[in-house]
Amino acid sequence: MNLRSRTLVAYIAALAGVGLACRSATDAAYPQGPIATDRPLYHITTGDVVHVRLVNRGPELIYTEFPSFNVSLQKQSGLAWVDLGAFWYGILAVVPRLAVLAPGDTLHSIPLSTLSSGLRAPGRYRFVYTVYSDSALHQLLPLDARVSNVFEVVY
DSSP, rough: OHHHHHHHHHHHHHHGGGGGEEEEEEESOOOOSSESSSSSSTTTTTOOEEEEEEEOSSSSOEEEHHHHHHHEEEETTTTTTEEEEEOOSSSSTTEEEEEEOEEEEEEEOOOTTTTSGSSSSOEEEEEEEOOOOOOSSSSOOGGGGTBBOEEEEEE
């Protein structure tokens, strides 16, 4: 089974457990912040898997699509961030649904392997989510509420 097939199988399995995706915001494995990875450092050679979660730390409902095709992976280049595009791929048969996060709720995203095309090179990365303050998905939250912590990928 190739990497794309394994990713699709993992994605579908994760969708089957969507009801488990929303948990308490007290996950100790993640640093504080509205969007965070489970670790600050990952290795390509061992095929580490990056786990990301979005926490609603505000007092109001927030909205996104799950699975979201509008989550971008960015790589740092000097002082700038280069957008590598959506990091979930090959999932054309899955229809996104509206995800509503109440204050304190957490949405765990589908894991991303360092063997994926976007993370095969060492560097500093971050995720940028598309998260809204309204259910019509028109009012984006400010960038600082939609960007993850910076994490590093090394050999």
